[in-house]
Amino acid sequence: MKGRAGVFCLLLVALSAQNVAPQGITDEQQAWDFIWDYNAKAEKVYYHSKSTRWNYEVDLTEENSQKQVEAKIAEAQFVKDVAQNASRFDWQNFNNATLKRIFFSISSLGTAAQRDQAKLKELNDILSEMANIYSTGKVCEFNDPSNCLELNPDLYDCLANNRDYDRLRFCWEGWRDAVGRKLKDKYPRFVELSNDAVSQDAQNWTDTGAYWRSWYETADFQEQLENLYNQLKPLYNNLHAYVRKKLREQYGQDKISATGPIPAHLLGNMWSQSWIYLYNLVEPYPGKTSLDVTPKMKADGWTVDRMFRTSDDFFKDMGQVEMPQNFWDNSMFVKPADREVVCHASAWDFYNAHDVRVKMCTLVNMNDLVIVHHEMGHIEYFLQYKHQPVPFRRGANPGFHEAVGDLLALSVSTPTHLQTIGLLDTVEDDDESDINFLMSMALDKVSFLPFGYLMDQWRWGVFNGSITPATYNQEWWKLRTRYQGIVPPIPRNHAKDFDPGCKFHIPDNTPYIRYFVSFILQFQFHKALCETSGHTGPLHKCDISAGPNKVAAGEKLARMLRMGSSQPWPDAMEVITGQRNMSAQPLVDYFQPLIDWLEQQNQGETLGWDESWTPPYDCEATDGFTCADGSKCIRPGDRCDGVNDCADDSDEQNCPVASAQSVTVSMATIFISTIVCILPATLN
Secondary structure: OHHHHHHHHHHHHHHHHHHOOOOOEOOHHHHHHHHHHHHHHHHHHHHHHHHHHHHHHOOOOHHHHHHHHHHHHHHHHHHHHHHHHHOOEOHHHOOOHHHHHHHHHHHOOHHHHOOOHHHHHHHHHHHHHHHHHHHOOOEEEOOEEEEEEOHHHHHHHHHHHOOOHHHHHHHHHHHHHHHHHHHOOOHHHHHHHHHHHHOOOOOOOOOHHHHHHHOOOOOOHHHHHHHHHHHHHHHHHHHHHHHHHHHHHHHOOOOOOOOOOEEHHHOOOOOOOOOHHHHHHHOOOOOOOOOOOHHHHHHOOOOHHHHHHHHHHHHHHOOOOOOOHHHHHHOEOOOOOOOOOEOOOEEEEOOOOOOEEEEOOOOOOHHHHHHHHHHHHHHHHHHHOOOOOHHHOOOOOHHHHHHHHHHHHHHHOOHHHHHHOOOOOOOOOOHHHHHHHHHHHHHHOHHHHHHHHHHHHHHHHHHHOOOOHHHHHHHHHHHHHHHHOEEOOOOOOOOOOOHHHHOOOOOOOOOOHHHHHHHHHHHHHHHHHHHHHOOOOOHHHOOOOOOOOHHHHHHHHHHHHHHOOOOOHHHHHHHHHOOOOOOOHHHHHHHHHHHHHHHHHOOOOOOOOOOOOOOOOOOOOOOOEEOOOOOOEEOHHHOOOOOOOOOOOHHHOOOOOOOOOOOOOOHHHHOOOOEEOOOOOOEO
């Protein structure tokens, strides 16, 4: 043992001498040789890691879960080894800017910097567990516990197409009981492990939020975001006031305040992030040609395959790269009937320069047609920058990738394009039709802006410790009320509820500010490419694939896509827009006719909201339990859950006892309309 220890110590000394040598390797050709050797190995490591994650998400089994965790740990070890070897080079003083950028990229490890293998495994295990909880959440009917609703399509459909106030509350509350409460105790440990890992990076990040923000290479990034949001706030407030007025007409003044926030369950979406399913309730000019082409798609026999082929045609018309055959062979376009999968739509790059896929539980409707184009935009980006070294195979910044997909959807959604692909028989060219179209776009785009902004405001506070586990839920709703002007339809139990976890990107640990950034960029890109394509007239009528100079617009787009992240994002933006800064003005220009119309409609309405207002809460009507002493109402999810919420403990009395063979579930399932089945389910 003594001999072995001596050899080991000599090895450590040798390694230390190698890695902290006062003068690193300065030969740039040797550095390039190192990079291309790394690149060949990285393609194999990332392909394996992506493959195991893909296998898990298209087949949610414990075996596949463990394989993806093992692959993630192996990937983390690989990038640590690469970073250590890269430290042999004096890359900070290289003359070649591209080479310096590559070395900086591979030296920044994020959570892979964790040196404690046990902690790294625990981190990845928690991420896998949280993803599984979200993926398998179900809400079961009170009067039929065997009838359980999945998020997609059941709960989606409930929120989108129902107009019964209490039924909407059931679906909204049930999802939060099914998922959030199970994640609440896991998330603080995840935050602790994630922060500990990034603190070990060469950059010594203060917390995970600081690491995420570094991807934007902008010192005043947060200040820029705040300025952009303030520029857009008047547009959002006008839309909010108009929608609130229409909801007041639908549900009554007792449920909707003329000056307060909107109850979150009434906006057609589980997270109130898109209000598009309220269109038939708020349509400015009923009787005009409907822009929801779903009925036409179904009547004409559209299939999921046709939706993706149509999107591919759009890219080919713009002179972009055609989808390779393996895209069609390997993608998951529809939900399989024989297993549980992650349905959240996503595009995948397997890092071997040819394997690209989409995973989506596609339905034949207009909303999914737009999503298809968005995901295909990601795939197009992958294909355009596949020649770049692995560290550059990503968007110029995270918002670029999302912006490219949505940029194309802006053209696809225009009435003229829908007519071109056979989904509109006629295009009405008048002011009323324009307002209808812009309203439909605003219900999707403008409604999203504050949600896209606040998600990571909350998460950055969590990571830096200014928001503690004890205040997770409380601070979440402060932000949602302040920025979105919404409130929960029922009182929240902040000691038990974890409503942030009910949004996919929280348990999946996907940064979200990229989506807010993308909504700014996509309109900047759209305006610039419309001008290049030769479009004349209002910005909202532009289809870049139909302009007389569409080839030139396509070439400009492709030039930017091919750059990947090889240069700072302002360089990539300049290729398309000629500008180097983000601006909200093109978005405002796009919606200007609607802004003018809304200002007229909102005369006499209050813009903004009183943050202290809350909806009326009827204990009996919401299946609640009143404490025996009459002191307060206990929410269904808190009844018979093993925690005394009533001072007299009456909420935990007379509870049925589950049989030994039964699955352990919250005893609240006996009494309420919002219960959790821990059967597998599918997410989106």
